[in-house]
Amino acid sequence: MKRRFNSKNPASLIVGVVVLAILAIAILGAPLLAPYDPVAQNAAERLEKPSEKHWLGTDRFGRDILSRTLHGGQTTLLSSLLALCAALAIGLLVGMAAGMFHGSALDHILMRIIDVLLAFPFMVFAMVIAGLFGTGLVHLLLAVVSVWWVSFARLTRSVVLHAKNETSYAAAKVLGASNLAIMRKELLPKAISPVLILATFELGTLILSIAALSFLGLGAQPPAPEWGSMLADGRAHFFQAPHILIGPAAFIVATVLAFNLIGEGLRDRLDPYEKLEL
Amino acid sequence: MHTVLLRKLLEALLTLFFATLIIFALIRLAPGDPVRLMLGHPGEIAAQGTSAYDEKVAELRAELGLDRNIAVQYVSWLGRLAQGDLGTSIFTGKQVGSEIAARLPATVTLSLSALLVQIALGLFFGMVASLRSGKLADQLIRVACVALASTPAFVVGLVALALFAVKYGVYEISSDFSAARLWLPALTLGVLGAPQLVRIMRANLLTEFGKIYVSSAQSRGLDRKRVVRHAARNALIPLVTMVALSFAGLIGGAVVIESIFSWPGIGKYALDSILVKDYPVIQGYALVAVLMVVLIHFLVDVVYSALDPRIHHKGEAGREETV
Numbered sequence: 001m002k003r004r005f006n007s008k009n010p011a012s013l014i015v016g017v018v019v020l021a022i023l024a025i026a027i028l029g030a031p032l033l034a035p036y037d038p039v040a041q042n043a044a045e046r047l048e049k050p051s052e053k054h055w056l057g058t059d060r061f062g063r064d065i066l067s068r069t070l071h072g073g074q075t076t077l078l079s080s081l082l083a084l085c086a087a088l089a090i091g092l093l094v095g096m097a098a099g100m101f102h103g104s105a106l107d108h109i110l111m112r113i114i115d116v117l118l119a120f121p122f123m124v125f126a127m128v129i130a131g132l133f134g135t136g137l138v139h140l141l142l143a144v145v146s147v148w149w150v151s152f153a154r155l156t157r158s159v160v161l162h163a164k165n166e167t168s169y170a171a172a173k174v175l176g177a178s179n180l181a182i183m184r185k186e187l188l189p190k191a192i193s194p195v196l197i198l199a200t201f202e203l204g205t206l207i208l209s210i211a212a213l214s215f216l217g218l219g220a221q222p223p224a225p226e227w228g229s230m231l232a233d234g235r236a237h238f239f240q241a242p243h244i245l246i247g248p249a250a251f252i253v254a255t256v257l258a259f260n261l262i263g264e265g266l267r268d269r270l271d272p273y274e275k276l277e278l
Numbered sequence: 279m280h281t282v283l284l285r286k287l288l289e290a291l292l293t294l295f296f297a298t299l300i301i302f303a304l305i306r307l308a309p310g311d312p313v314r315l316m317l318g319h320p321g322e323i324a325a326q327g328t329s330a331y332d333e334k335v336a337e338l339r340a341e342l343g344l345d346r347n348i349a350v351q352y353v354s355w356l357g358r359l360a361q362g363d364l365g366t367s368i369f370t371g372k373q374v375g376s377e378i379a380a381r382l383p384a385t386v387t388l389s390l391s392a393l394l395v396q397i398a399l400g401l402f403f404g405m406v407a408s409l410r411s412g413k414l415a416d417q418l419i420r421v422a423c424v425a426l427a428s429t430p431a432f433v434v435g436l437v438a439l440a441l442f443a444v445k446y447g448v449y450e451i452s453s454d455f456s457a458a459r460l461w462l463p464a465l466t467l468g469v470l471g472a473p474q475l476v477r478i479m480r481a482n483l484l485t486e487f488g489k490i491y492v493s494s495a496q497s498r499g500l501d502r503k504r505v506v507r508h509a510a511r512n513a514l515i516p517l518v519t520m521v522a523l524s525f526a527g528l529i530g531g532a533v534v535i536e537s538i539f540s541w542p543g544i545g546k547y548a549l550d551s552i553l554v555k556d557y558p559v560i561q562g563y564a565l566v567a568v569l570m571v572v573l574i575h576f577l578v579d580v581v582y583s584a585l586d587p588r589i590h591h592k593g594e595a596g597r598e599e600t601v
Binding site for chain 1: 289292293294296297300301304305307308309424425427428429430431432433436440444526527529530531533534537548549551552553555556557560561563564567568571572575
């Protein structure tokens with residue numbers, strides 16, 4: 001039972017990478033590729049259904065949804081990526097410290113903090129932040145970072161605890177390497193690959209969560225061409241004009257799907273700790 | 279046995295204590311003066327800047343105890359929480375505690391029903407996928423799971439609403455809490471949570487199938503159905519945690535579904551309050567959500583230590599097992 005999802009599946013990795021590459025080109029190349037100005041309004045073409053002229057239709061101000069989605073992807077994806085990197089860095093640091101000094105007071109305190117944060121469902125935490133500090137993308141991302149690092153910290157810690165049983169760790173200890181050197185040379189390289197695989201999955205989940213909160217009106221606010229605000233806007237007109245929502249939603253599905261497929265493909269190939277909970 | 283449970287209980291209480299500290303700190307850090315917010319209705323705003331208004335602010339501040347030392351404030355706040363007093367809504371003036379209590383059954387009913395749907399789907403498709411491992415059925419289930427896990431909850435919810443309420447007219451949109459309105463949101467929420475369970479069930483079953491007792495039972499010529507039944511029972515044990523934790527997730531995740539289906543639960547109540555910045559309600563919602571999660575985690579620990587004797591002597595058993 002070594003390979004849970006058999007290695008017959010490089011397909012998922014390839015499909016994921018291809019989909020992501022196409023999306024990345026389309027989104028990063030939005031200024032060149034988008035057929036219209038994302039904020040240009042056109043009263044004559046309001047709420048138009050998808051057509052040859054507007055592939056994904058227009059919204060209630062006559063703005064082209066495809067152009068808005070492509071431009072909006074930059075904000076959404078870059079900010080999600082940024083939040084993830086911050087969470088990743090904190091998680092790695094905390095996890096390594098807790099694992100390295102396993103059983104110490106530091107470990108206990110860190111694990112206690114993690115336990116407390118685990119008791120806050122992410123959606124609840126994000127809602128509290130939005131409620132107290134105001135809605136908006138920045139607050140949403142702050143909420144993401146303050147809760148999301150926990151999963152990386154737990155994974156890193158368990159990888160480190162594993163690695164400490166290995167001969168190479170004992171050898172480094174015996175040879176008198178400093179704790180810092182051991183963390184950097186011995187533990188970090190071991191932690192990085194499972195943590196990155198987890199990050200690929202988490203990025204998908206993160207984009208979905210941010211989308212959900214934006215849909216509820218707690219994320220980026222309407223005038224900005226950003227996926228979340230387009231969703232909030234599309235929600236109000238869903239039953240008259242479902243295409244306003246479907247456009248950005250389709251891009252979200254494609255993006256998350258790509259990350260999930262890549263995550264699965266990577267896990268099949270790289271994961272040396274099959275039993276770690278990813 | 280008792281010492282383990284006692285320690286778990288202490289840990290749970292400690293977690294709750296820190297959680298109240300975080301929530302209290304967040305409220306203190308939030309911009310805006312709660313007193314001025316409470317006096318925020320138009321008649322008072324017109325009076326702003328006058329000495330009468332300032333006097334009123336100072337009066338209310340003293341009445342609420344907001345002029346005292348912050349530690350004293352925290353302790354007295356904690357004392358009121360312990361008595362179940364979550365304060366009053368700035369917007370409606372009603373007791374937050376009783377308002378939440380009135381909506382809790384709707385959220386719990388929805389989450390539990392969704393959980394049942396999720397478990398049924400998870401067990402069935404997980405079983406099929408593991409028995410047909412590598413074959414077409416397995417591949418199809420896998421593709422469906424990845425696709426579903428990549429779709430935002432609100433898309434599924436809106437599509438369900440568009441189909442069953444608008445197109446076929448078999449679901450009535452209203453904001454009542456009734457059994458007739460439960461099935462669609464519960465089904466939606468359950469379907470959304472199913473992929474995770476399917477995958478874990480499949481993986482657990484395959485692990486069990488690979489164990490020696492299964493091959494020895496097979497070599498003794500035991501009926502295939504009976505072998506599967508044995509393996510399934512063993513594969514179910516690790517699922518207890520999964521299910522309990524996903525119930526905790528459901529409480530938070532139900533917000534989107536409650537909002538789409540106008541389900542009168544605590545998530546929708548909190549959401550409506552966020553838009554009008556009703557601090558006490560937001561705070562009460564966070565506290566209740568955390569309390570439920572901590573309670574569920576504690577119950578899982580209790581169930582586990584009853585199920586698995588190996589856990590008793592280890593410190594952080596439930597968690598360490600994943601290492």
